[in-house]
Amino acid sequence: MAENLICQELKYLEKAVKTSNLNQTDLKTDQFNVIGINRYIIDPAFTGQTDIDTTTHTDAFDITLSDQNNKLKVIIDSSLNYLIQNHLLHVGSVVILNKCSLKYDEADLNSECVIIVQGIEIVDEVEVCEDQTQDLEWWPDTNLKQRENQPLASNRRYYVDVWTTGHVDKTTLLSRSVPDEEEDFQEISQNYNQFCGIKDVYKNWKSFQGTKPAIIVKVLKISRLYHYGRPIKSDKWPFQLHILIGDETGCCTAVFWNVLAVRYLNVLKEGTCLLLQNFKIKRSFHGGSRFNVGRDYGEIFEVDVNLNPQNPASVVKILQESSLDNIPPLQYNFITRSQLRSVCDGVMCDVIGYIKFVGRVEREKMKNRIEGDGGCYWIYRWLHIIDHSSNKPIIIQLYKPNQSDIFDAVKPGEIVICRHLRVMQYLHTLEDSRQARHLYLSSSSETQMDVYRREDLPKMDDRFRNVDVVREFNDWFYQIQDDIDGRYGGYFIYPPLPNTLRTFKQLHPDIEIINSGMWDKTICNMVYRHHRRIYIQALLAHIKFIRINESITPSPSKLGKNSNNKESMEKNVPEKEEQIVNGDWAKSRDTFKHVGVTDQHQIQQMFPLSYDPDNNSLSRINLPSNTYNHTDISCPEYCKANYFEITWLGLNSKVDLTSVKVCNSLNKDSCISDILTGCRTPVMNDEFCYEGVTSVLNSTATVKDIRYLVALDLYCHDFNNIEIILNGAFPV
Template sequence: MASDVPDDQGQSLLSQRTVFNLKETVRRLQTVGNRIEPTNLLVVAVERYQVDGNFYVETGRSENDQSHSYDITLSDGTHLIKCILAAKLNIDVQQNKLYAGCVVRLLDCKLHYNETSLKAESYLIIEDLDCLQIDVPHLQTDSITFWPGASRHEKSNEPLAVSRECYLALWNDSDPYGDPWNTEVIPTKLPNRAIPSITNIGKVVEKWQRVRLQKPYPPILGRILSKARLHYYGKPSRLREKWPYQVYLEIADSTGCVSAVLWTRLAPKYFNSLQVGTVLLLENYDIKKRYSQHTRPVLHNPELKFLEAELSLNSSHPEAVIQLIRPTTIPNDFRLHNVNHQFLTRRQLRGTPDQLICDVCGIVTFVGRWQRTRNTKKGASRDSFWSWRWVHIMDHTSSKPIILQLYSTAQPHVHNQVRPCQLLVCTQMKVQHQFGRNSRSLQCLFLTTTNETQLHIDNHSASTYKNEIIISMLQSWRNSVVFKEALETSAVGGYYSSQHCLPGLKTTKNSFLLIMC
């Protein structure tokens, strides 16, 4: 187990002022077939990305070596340098031996020039290293700059040796990662010029089905009733797609509900701002036949009509126009469906059928550690994992907890904030019944995430559930003596010992997989 050291002692462990001349040193020794002297450096960042045809040209690697690679940002305490990790060392990342904050000892590096490029950029490839059992977690690296010879590309938030412009989350393909995903789009007033031409969703789809609608299609106004987790569809063979992402939404007005898909660069631009309940004005969209393998979410709106069409929102040809609209500026003539919830308490869950989709909320009393299993889905990379953890929440109706199995919901900032005593709201969760072997008796009931699950911490003023009675009851119960006694047994991390509640991965994977081409 790695041990923490103070900042001043951690600084002394590093090989001082070696990054400045590291590339030149490697180049000089490489020409005579020698290795560098062992060099201790701090790992500032470990970033994963999918390789493509450019990667093999840029690095000289074999196409059979790997499907994903890692860029490692290192520091000597004075400068930063970004390097490529050799494929044989990927296992050190996957076993969590190599991570941000640890100290490594470089043993062998290789400098590779891309001779096909006019820029003549070179890449430092780490061929061998030792992961020291030392952490320097509090060393301030924000003020450390890249070494003077670093290229613009090395300083950017883009992978070193591929044509794509995005990194993937370290452990899964569903979570957004990096600064491009932090963009916030501010809702605006509904433009007066658009009001006369806004057409009902149902009417637009009906005309399109009858081939009586010409482009550009009229503007539509709708509310987001469901938001799916982020979908990455990148393949090593697809070189032109710089941002191979999809964001699936369900948008509705009074005439029906239609699926909408944001493609490529629109995903990082809008993903953070699009929330369930947001009102959108859409223009320059395309309409296609709905993808049959895409699952329909359970929206708890019995009068809602689902339309068999799909709105495609692209970043070019043509570039879609997406505006977030403040609901208070919308005339009363436009009737939009509200977001309905079906919150169940712990007592009500006892009699629920298996596979029921519902919403739950409660006060967190247990937060388990993250667990990972290699993703064995057809077509998945061996560098991709299923990540999940167990969480217990309690409400005022029972002394027993609601057991949650939380997979990635493309909300890493929310997952990182889940702690005891917080109000946790989980929407679009699926009930799972766990039976004993050769037994019809129910051993355990828990809820797992689906493709449309959204998590919320405490009560947000703009949330669609803020007026639910159960929320106010939980807020009051959190101040009661009964809850404070229950909180005394709360815990974080550790080993989850309720073996009868551990389902097979096959069961849980199928509960929220989104099948796409």
């Protein structure tokens, strides 16, 4: 049998693969570092060039490898996509290639071969710095697709975000963005023969002959970038960027098409003034504006101003606002926390506050997802911000906007201005005036963010500083202490489920209940940073109380400060307390298949952490970069939170599932139902009543044979750590 071929450098990899395939011998390489991962939606050209099976996957990955001297981009076979989707293969991985093939585009006379990796072994992990990898030479340097930021085997000219198809990869944005330099209108106006207003465009566009006139407008709102790429089409730049533009005559929608959408995505801001020419006018596809405008900006015209990169090539110039007259100012609807209770559902508003809590990044499946697209997820996180009107936080569910860098970098203690948020009160679910409201704000496709540090407040844009609510907040914020007790990460879900099954059915009439035979498969199908709520029907089998000092080791400084509290807890509460609810299960538990929480140390990440501005460790709760990585070796200090482990028993299968419930609102009269349907305390509460633990465990005798509809929140921290938290359980 022939010996394995050892390829020690990337510049010899192509030759080694050829020899291996020709002689039908095994391939083995030296260790290479993964320094980049890029994803794209496949197209017909990809299938023809690679022969990769795309029946179950509609996205593909190029990975960039490096040795000491060179870097090389290769394609990962679709059978290995799961390694990236589960964050097993990532930037910083050290790999050995053990199976590869070469493919040429036989329809292209100038094509060069691409290397397709079908077998890979992950052996280690290193830290990758972006500056170091940029200096490495590409191999071969003659291959344009290697050096340019575009897919190896596709007609596409862009990459999408590794974690969501809804966003363009940052490297694509950086390489395609136009300069954001502003021009003086007075200096360039002589180059244009005619100007007109939006109203004139709407009424007289067809009558204009020859060169169409230009319009001077202000950007009033910007929508989320729309990506319409599909596997069956070979569009190079399938993007649209919708913005609301206005002048003194009214407003309408402008649509930037294809590569123009990507070029101007990071350049256009609300308030940017533009000169537009060589555009096409079409009646609005939606029969009106897609934006929630009201009458703040005058008449709304049902036309779209379409701007294209060619046929004809549209003219887009950014102008200095100071050089223009009669441009409408931006309108705001700032609302304080104390005013929100009186605002109706669905109203769009703006808020300002300092950030008290930054939630972890979570991924949620898109409803109209493309089958096989591993990036069909929305990305969101929760924020708690405090303003000058109330001690209660403004709770915001923030979906990732176009401003990806701001979304990724928000920190506790910073001041944030969020615009175009939707009020969510669910007033139709209230049964009486005494029922608690669960008020929060949700971002929309138009949401925009501005973030300031305390020292940056004097530099805040005048368009904000002159608003009364903003001015009042700034005056108040200057007076509060510099040290803000912020937190980040951990489990947070809002709004809570209703307290009764009847109300729950009214709100969620079409839920899917997963049978016990599918519990394990459902949990195993979770991918990296995916959050999903599932419903099961089960019996309560076992409950155990876990103390904070048992599962989490605080820092020495924390132990010193709280040593008296620690001694008091040890005297009043046993190390462990548990109660078996189902005796039959207890007798034969060894014969059951166990699903769910098994290792207490895996549970730590469900707790929030105290934020230390001198130790920037928020990378723990963000999605990783596809161009660099940073290994955080600091020891985080988790916030205090006791919890219960609750085990559920399937009705048909011999399977049990262990979930976790954090409950900070017990009292000495608490019972098991308070754990199953209560515990609505927000994440910020540090208090815990230990006297109620025994009362809860003793009350389980009353629920021995009761079936429950159980709502579980699943979250995938990594491939071997799936968080299963009990949201609520309703007796059936």
